[in-house]
Amino acid sequence: MGKKKKKFKLTLTRKRSMKGFLFVVPWLIGFLWFYLRSLFMTVQFSLSELTVSPGGGYTLDFVGLDNFIYAFRAHGTFKQVLTTSVGDMLIDVPLITFFSLMLAMLLNKKFKGRTLMRAIFFLPVILNSEAILDAMGVAASMMVGGLSSAGAEVSEATSTGVSVGYYIQMFSNLGLPSGLIEYVVGAVGRISSIINASGVQIIIFIAALQSIPGSMYEVAKIEGATAYETFWKVTFPMVMPHIITVVVYTVVDSFVNSSVVTLAYNTAFSEKNYGLSSTFSLVSTLITCAILAIVVRFIQKRTFYYN
Amino acid sequence: MGMDNAAEEAKKIAPKKKSADADLVAVNPKGFRFIKIDKNTKSRIIDDIKGFLLGLGRWVILIGVAYVIIGPVLGIISRSFFSDADNYNTMVYMIPQSPTTERYEIAFETLNYSSTALSTIIYSLTLMVLQVLMCSMVGYGFARYNFPFKKVLFACVVVMIVIPTHTIMLPLYMTFANFDVFGIFGLIMGSSPNLLGTVWPMYIMTFFGCGLRSGLYIYIFNQFFRGLPKEIEEAAYVDGCGVWYTYFRIMLRNAIPSAITVAIFSLVWQYNDTFYAKLFNISDSTLLSKRVATLASTVGNVYKIYDPNILQLYMDAGIVLVMLPLVVIYVVLQKQFIEGVERSGIVG
Numbered sequence: 001m002g003k004k005k006k007k008f009k010l011t012l013t014r015k016r017s018m019k020g021f022l023f024v025v026p027w028l029i030g031f032l033w034f035y036l037r038s039l040f041m042t043v044q045f046s047l048s049e050l051t052v053s054p055g056g057g058y059t060l061d062f063v064g065l066d067n068f069i070y071a072f073r074a075h076g077t078f079k080q081v082l083t084t085s086v087g088d089m090l091i092d093v094p095l096i097t098f099f100s101l102m103l104a105m106l107l108n109k110k111f112k113g114r115t116l117m118r119a120i121f122f123l124p125v126i127l128n129s130e131a132i133l134d135a136m137g138v139a140a141s142m143m144v145g146g147l148s149s150a151g152a153e154v155s156e157a158t159s160t161g162v163s164v165g166y167y168i169q170m171f172s173n174l175g176l177p178s179g180l181i182e183y184v185v186g187a188v189g190r191i192s193s194i195i196n197a198s199g200v201q202i203i204i205f206i207a208a209l210q211s212i213p214g215s216m217y218e219v220a221k222i223e224g225a226t227a228y229e230t231f232w233k234v235t236f237p238m239v240m241p242h243i244i245t246v247v248v249y250t251v252v253d254s255f256v257n258s259s260v261v262t263l264a265y266n267t268a269f270s271e272k273n274y275g276l277s278s279t280f281s282l283v284s285t286l287i288t289c290a291i292l293a294i295v296v297r298f299i300q301k302r303t304f305y306y307n
Numbered sequence: 308m309g310m311d312n313a314a315e316e317a318k319k320i321a322p323k324k325k326s327a328d329a330d331l332v333a334v335n336p337k338g339f340r341f342i343k344i345d346k347n348t349k350s351r352i353i354d355d356i357k358g359f360l361l362g363l364g365r366w367v368i369l370i371g372v373a374y375v376i377i378g379p380v381l382g383i384i385s386r387s388f389f390s391d392a393d394n395y396n397t398m399v400y401m402i403p404q405s406p407t408t409e410r411y412e413i414a415f416e417t418l419n420y421s422s423t424a425l426s427t428i429i430y431s432l433t434l435m436v437l438q439v440l441m442c443s444m445v446g447y448g449f450a451r452y453n454f455p456f457k458k459v460l461f462a463c464v465v466v467m468i469v470i471p472t473h474t475i476m477l478p479l480y481m482t483f484a485n486f487d488v489f490g491i492f493g494l495i496m497g498s499s500p501n502l503l504g505t506v507w508p509m510y511i512m513t514f515f516g517c518g519l520r521s522g523l524y525i526y527i528f529n530q531f532f533r534g535l536p537k538e539i540e541e542a543a544y545v546d547g548c549g550v551w552y553t554y555f556r557i558m559l560r561n562a563i564p565s566a567i568t569v570a571i572f573s574l575v576w577q578y579n580d581t582f583y584a585k586l587f588n589i590s591d592s593t594l595l596s597k598r599v600a601t602l603a604s605t606v607g608n609v610y611k612i613y614d615p616n617i618l619q620l621y622m623d624a625g626i627v628l629v630m631l632p633l634v635v636i637y638v639v640l641q642k643q644f645i646e647g648v649e650r651s652g653i654v655g
Contacts, residue, residue, distance in 0.1 A: 016452065016550075017452055017453055017454040017455075018454070019452070019550045020448050020451065020452020020453070020454050020550075021448070021452070021454040022448075023444050023445060023447055023448025023452065023554070024445055024448040024449065024454075024460065026441060026444070026445070026514070026515055026516055027441065027445040027464075027515065027516030027517070027521075027525065028460065029515055030512065030514075030515025030516045030517035031463055031467065031515075031516070031517060033515065033517075034475070034479065034482070034512055034515065034517045035463075035466070035467060035470075035475065035517060036463075037478065037482075038475035038478035038479055038482070039470070039474070039475060039478075041475075041477070041478035041481070042474060042475055042477065042478055045477060045478070058481065103368075103369075103372065106365050106368060106369060107369075109365070111362065111365070115641075115642075115645075117369055117373065118645055119637075119638075119641050119645075120373045120376055120377060121372070121373070121376065122637075122641075122644075122645070123376055123377070123380070123637075124376060125572075125575065126575050126633050126634070126637050127380070127579075127630060127633065128575070128576070128579050129578075129579030129580075129581065129596050129629070130579075130581045130596075130600075131581065131596055131599045131600050131626065131629065132579070132626055132629065132630060135383055135622055135623060135626040136379040136380070136383065191375065192375055195372055195375050195376060196376070248468070248469065252468070252469060252471055255471055255473075256471045256473060256582075261471070261473045264473065264476075265473070265476070268476070268477055268480075274477055277477060278477055281473060281474045281475075281476070281477075282474065285470060285471070285474040288471075289469065289470070292469060
């Protein structure tokens with residue numbers, strides 16, 4: 001009797017887990033079919049030379065690491081494009097993270113016109129289309145005296161080193177490290193693109209700030225903490241886990257919009273060099289994943305988990 | 308700030324008897340009392356000034372940033388009304404002297420706006436519904452049930468978020484160029500069909516939970532369902548609801564805040580998407596975002612306009628037309644969207 005009951009119970013839980021598995025099955029099929037298979041195919045393509053046959057199929061000739069060797073030794077622009085993309089990513093990600101955290105804190109306070117302000121700040125998320133962004137870039141450059149055009153001027157000036165060079169000289173004479181100055185000047189030049197890239201991040205941070213229990217701030221106030229201390233001892237640690245989310249999102253987003261992807265796309269669909277294109281995609285993805293792994297581990301060590 | 312208050316309060320309590328008069332009353336050297344400022348009012352005034360300055364600082368930053376966002380949009384809108392003369396008159400800034408709606412008329416016609424916009428909206432809406440249904444289902448499965456290899460499979464969801472689709476674009480292209488399921492289509496029709504140029508690749512991928520940013524949506528739903536109390540389902544289960552009935556009639560209704568968030572995200576991103584549209588070569592007459600890219604060159608060819616600066620004006624009008632449906636949706640759903648974001652499991 002007891003044995004029977006136990007058996008019945010087992011099948012019930014198994015039945016339940018089977019039903020739960022049914023929820024996941026469509027996605028699992030899709031994942032195996034589109035993602036996993038495609039990842040293997042990308043690796044395969046990058047190790048072969050691919051020729052499209054007239055019937056619609058294709059044939060693969062295994063060439064070993066030739067594509068990789070070609071990409072790093074002989075290709076004209078790949079290394080350069082890759083380094084600039086990675087460099088841009090490394091500069092942009094911390095800027096976007098802190099900028100969006102700051103804005104989220106400003107938008108989270110109660111003040112008149114908050115709804116309107118939030119609506120404006122989420123606008124870049126809505127108008128996030130290639131065509132629209134291109135046109136906006138043109139419009140921004142047409143607006144004389146606009147901040148974005150000022151930014152463009154600054155970055156232009158830094159690249160040619162004409163007018164801003166004087167100030168850079170002045171600050172470096174003051175003893176500031178030149179790396180820092182270049183970073184700040186670069187940040188000012190990028191302000192428009194940084195603002196436009198931080199819509200989703202602001203949303204995530206606002207949601208994170210809302211989830212901090214109000215009692216924590218009350219305690220901080222009673223204990224006599226200043227606003228500065230409250231930020232570093234309460235807000236920042238509580239937001240920390242979401243910084244990982246934001247950083248991951250930003251890194252992936254900036255990779256998707258980087259010039260490596262464009263290069264890979266053009267290599268495949270303009271030059272019809274599919275094997276090389278797969279190599280480009282693979283190398284850049286591996287580098288992105290490495291960056292992600294390092295950054296996430298770095299932040300995770302310093303993260304405090306409330307629950 | 309808080310520290311100051313506390314310190315002041317402490318002082319107020321301690322030396323009250325000693326220096327009551329000297330502290331509370333400002334005495335004119337000539338001997339008569341003119342203003343009475345007690346400490347409370349003083350600290351309140353300081354707080355008021357502090358608050359005002361902080362508020363001012365906040366508004367300066369917010370307005371500055373808002374200008375960077377809004378400025379180009381306003382620029383596009385105003386320039387889309389410029390006539391040829393306005394475009395070359397350096398005195399004209401933002402407000403055209405002789406406004407014209409010609410840009411809109413021609414852009415409207417060239418884009419074949421009403422039918423293209425309709426088909427784009429139908430396309431994005433269908434995909435939105437699919438995304439919400441499939442991703443919420445998968446998210447629910449991960450959040451509530453235990454099955455073998457659950458952790459590994461959820462890691463796969465994260466892999467989907469982290470690895471951009473660009474990495475696998477070629478295999479996807481190849482897959483849909485000769486679309487086949489275990490050779491079944493090949494057997495029936497003689498050759499495997501080429502789905503490129505149609506909207507089917509997107510529908511199929513989204514149906515199998517691998518559409519545009521599906522990984523992110525699965526993650527959002529998973530976080531949300533994990534936050535719901537288990538008692539809801541237990542009650543439903545005791546009342547004799549099946550798993551599917553519980554999911555569709557009870558859980559999905561509770562998930563409306565995050566469903567709205569996901570719905571808006573997926574609608575907007577799908578509407579704006581050009582990557583998949585280009586990869587799967589979806590025809591220009593179906594998608595507005597793809598069609599507007601060629602607007603300037605088409606207008607140039609048809610109306611024999613060779614000046615790129617003038618063509619840019621038509622482009623601006625076209626962009627306004629493309630943005631219009633999005634802005635309408637956003638204005639209507641803005642409140643639900645922001646509230647949904649705050650309450651939904653985007654953060655967990």
